[in-house]
Amino acid sequence: xxxxxxxxxxxxxxxxxxxxLGEASVREVQEAIPVDGRPAYTTVQTIVQRLEQKGxxxxxxxxxxxxxxxxxxxxxxxxxxxxxxFLELLGGSAQPxxxxxxxxxKLTLEDLKAxxxxxxxxx
Numbered sequence: 435x436x437x438x439x440x441x442x443x444x445x446x447x448x449x450x451x452x453x454x455l456g457e458a459s460v461r462e463v464q465e466a467i468p469v470d471g472r473p474a475y476t477t478v479q480t481i482v483q484r485l486e487q488k489g490x491x492x493x494x495x496x497x498x499x500x501x502x503x504x505x506x507x508x509x510x511x512x513x514x515x516x517x518x519x520f521l522e523l524l525g526g527s528a529q530p531x532x533x534x535x536x537x538x539x540k541l542t543l544e545d546l547k548a549x550x551x552x553x554x555x556x557x
Contacts, residue, residue: 438515439488439507446512448481452491452505459500 441449451466452458458466464478482503485491491503524530535541 438511439490440515441485441488441490441512445481445485445488445490448478448485449490449505449507449512450509452503453509457494457502457504459497459502461500463503 447467448463451463455462455466460479460482461475463482464472464475467473467478482491486493486503490505490507492506494502494504496502521528521531532541536543
């Protein structure tokens, strides 16, 4: 099994853009960030280089002077790791998390029923 990769919040934001774009240059990633929160090109370049070092993205080709990058890891694998780490902080039980989500309205009984139905469909 491939070792899971730990990503920072900003790295996850960059990965989210790459998952959406499929393949992109650093410039394309930077320009996909809303103007009001857009970091400098060199900041995005540094993050993409870190993601490459971690094995989260790979260089796919070069167009002119621009290197193109694509994701090597899935959104699902990143989110699974985050959730697993969070559950460890809660002592391994999902019950406090689910209770909070229900109380806050971020998870409805309809959502739970849909998940249960999906779970039954896989068996």
